[in-house]
Amino acid sequence: MLKQYLNIFTQRNYAILLLLGFASGLPLALSSGTLQAWMTVENIDLKTIGIFSLVGQAYVFKFLWAPFMDRYTPPFLGRRRGWLLISQILLVAAIAAMGFMQPAQHLGWLAALAVMVAFCSASQDIVFDAYKTDLLSAKERGAGTAISVLSYRLAMLVSGGLALWLADRYLGWQVTYWLMAGLMLIGIAATLMAPEPDNSIPVPRTMEQAVVAPLRDFFARNNAWLILLLIVTYKMGDAFAGSLSTTFLIRGVGFNASEVGLVNKTLGLLATIGGALFGGVLMQQISLFRALMLFGILQAVSNLGYWVLAVTDKNIFTMGSVIFLEHLCGGMGTAAFVTLLMTLCNRSFSATQFALLSAFSAVGRVYVGPIAGWFVETNGWPLFYLFSIAAALPGLLLLGICRKTLEYTQKTGNFMPREAFPRAYSWTLRLLTLGCTLLGLWLLLLIADNLDWFQVPGLAERMLQIGAAFSLMGILMGSLLDSLALRRMRV
Structure with a gap:
């Protein structure tokens, strides 16, 4: 068993995933927990710190711009590595720029950079997840996932606990952020050394296809809702x-x-x-x-x-x-x-x-x-x-x-298609889409309310409840149809 553990780290693809996973996990704390600690030390008020926590919503709603990264291929390094390199270079620049800021003096700029770090980090996660999926065979995925979890968690420890200790004891906050920006160069080096996954796989030809085709492909499968x-x-x-x-x-x-x-x-x-x-x-x-x-x-x-x-x-x-x-x-x-x-x-x-x-x-x-x-x-x-x-x-x-x-x-390596209840399934998908849209509007209302741009008492909470209800209703109806389809297949 020990030999199998060690063999994981000696294979090239797994070594690349180890480095890319570290680069993927490193920025997370720098726009959340570590940044909150810095702002707390600088005596920024709690309401402002609370608003900054909304930056993390980029990781939840990253699927909104994921189709763009499926549809378009950068002119260098290929569809996956090209987007990895772009997001990593922007992360190095944004994290380093945060090191030039002082929360008490440059709060607006710090907020803008935190949003940029979260957006680019979520984008890097999108491409890294797709890269793993495209690169690894079915037998390699378990070990590849383990390597990714290992390096991702270690990176969170570095940019979280270790960064706080260094900032408090030795380097100060600004130098610590510059050090974290330097560590992101590990990801850039790994991207340049990494192999590009099979480029013979067809890609979406239009933006509309990049948005609609993934949904149509998934929900046309047997047991999709279950x-x-x-x-x-x-x-x-x-x-x-x-x-x-x-x-x-x-x-x-x-x-x-x-x-x-x-x-x-x-x-x-x-x-x-x-x-x-x-x-x-x-x-x-x-x-x-x-x-x-x-x-x-x-x-x-x-x-x-x-x-x-x-x-x-x-x-x-x-x-x-x-x-x-x-x-x-x-x-x-x-x-x-x-x-x-x-x-x-x-x-x-x-x-x-x-x-x-x-x-x-x-x-x-x-x-x-x-x-x-x-x-x-x-x-x-x-x-x-x-x-x-x-x-x-x-x-x-x-x-x-x-x-x-x-x-x-x-x-x-293929997906089992289904043919039952096509009209009913289309309505369940519409319900889910409506629910997700309302949840997106809830997020925008929440941000606007916290920034005092637009306030209607209770509207955001009602939007959350309705959006969650429609989403849950769609999933439950789809699951019921899947159960009926399974019963029909057995008969």
Whole structure:
């Protein structure tokens, strides 16, 4: 097993992914947590810091400009590496420029640069995900995903914890940002050395085709809506367990912040990386479906550790064991889940489809927070963590339903078409499109409201509720039609 781990790092494609994954993860904290720390030290007011957090929405809505990067090919290095190089050069320039700013004096310029960093970083993520999908064969994807998770997490540690330590103790904020800009040169070097994926794959000929064809391709497949629901629910148990984990460890169990920071962040990070690597190696020996089912069950069972913490006396070693096991299983699940997203992408427009699928996969992580808080207030911590195990079951059930479709895709590299209920399916897609459009308008209203450009009390909240309702209705109706189509096929 150890030899298999080491072999991953000696293969050229995996070494390239290691460097590109580092470049992909590095900018994230520089426009979020690290920037917030800098602004806090400089005594910027909380409302302004809160507005800056909206910069992170670029990562959620990156699917909006992903079709552009599928449609057009830069005049150098090819469709994938060309866009990688452009986004990386802009990131170096923007991060370095942030180092010339002072939050108290150049707040407007700092905001503009933070938006640019987030936009270019999200764009780099789009192309990096598409590059992995296009470059790796079905057998290589598990290990490739593990390498990407490893380097991405390490980069977040460098631009997060290490950057804060360097800025506070030695270099100051401005020099720290210049150092981070210099580290982005690693990504540029990797892009120049990287092989371009197969260029014989047909690309969208028009912008309209780049936007419409990925949707038409995905939703014309057998079980498309059930698979979409699987993507939303597969990590739901993990999302519930992690949504209030820090609050639980401090307020629910009684650990102090330094203990939680040391164990939950450091040990948890190492366990996640180890789990992703172990999962990637194991996926070279078992099918994608078996990996998803096995790792999904382990994810669910590992949440039982939090229940043990909730019903027993405080013990630092128990907490360490629980955190390690939960993050280890979560890392294995992440490796299998990202491989699933790659498998579901058509290489002609993998940038757009991966961006869309990853946006849906973030639904649980983003929106379970309010539900989790209400559940804990009503039922307490022990029952909440038992519920987090139950929350993982729908995803496993959907995985079992979609088994035949997933195994067909992994074995053949093609997607199983469907022919039933064409008119009804078209209406479900319209509902989903309308819901996503309303959610986009909600984001614009939220930004305008926070910047005092346009204010209508309650409008943004109503837009969020209606958009979420239409999106959920579309997914549920599509899933119902998929179930009926499956029953018809069996008959």
